[in-house]
Amino acid sequence: MTIQQQIKNHLATQPEAKQEEVKALQQLVLKLSPKAKVWFDSGIDDKGKLVANPTIGYGLFTIQYADGRTKEFFQIGISTNATGISVYIMGLKDKTYLPENYAEKIGKAKVTGYCIRFRTLKDINLAVLEEAIQYGLEHSGKA
Numbered sequence: 001m002t003i004q005q006q007i008k009n010h011l012a013t014q015p016e017a018k019q020e021e022v023k024a025l026q027q028l029v030l031k032l033s034p035k036a037k038v039w040f041d042s043g044i045d046d047k048g049k050l051v052a053n054p055t056i057g058y059g060l061f062t063i064q065y066a067d068g069r070t071k072e073f074f075q076i077g078i079s080t081n082a083t084g085i086s087v088y089i090m091g092l093k094d095k096t097y098l099p100e101n102y103a104e105k106i107g108k109a110k111v112t113g114y115c116i117r118f119r120t121l122k123d124i125n126l127a128v129l130e131e132a133i134q135y136g137l138e139h140s141g142k143a
Contacts, residue, residue: 006040010054021121025078029058039074055079061091061141075140084119091140102132
């Protein structure tokens with residue numbers, strides 16, 4: 001099954017309103033990075049156990065583990081959960097940047113070192129989210 005088919009199948013399991021919001025977020029990310037690699041992480045580990053919510057990913061950066069191993073991963077992830085949507089901004093070295101620069105101006109969202117979580121797009125300032133995503137695309141994996 002292609003990545004696009006996996007994404008389509010995943011979205012079909014979501015309520016219609018959430019599907020539309022995820023599609024809007026997908027369009028936003030692709031507007032910022034039209035040639036971004038597209039990923040789908042089912043959230044299932046090598047042993048077949050569900051360990052995370054399925055995530056649609058965009059972009060590419062390399063994770064460097066402490067033991068020297070590396071792994072390719074997405075820069076921006078979009079994941080649905082029981083209470084809303086999470087946008088992951090991966091690979092930022094400074095884990096204080098997102099909360100310090102976006103938490104107070106994004107609206108009704110929880111902002112951590114790599115995640116912006118909200119119930120619905122109506123609760124947040126979409127221009128601020130776009131700014132945070134753009135920052136993430138430009139700074140993933142950089143000091």
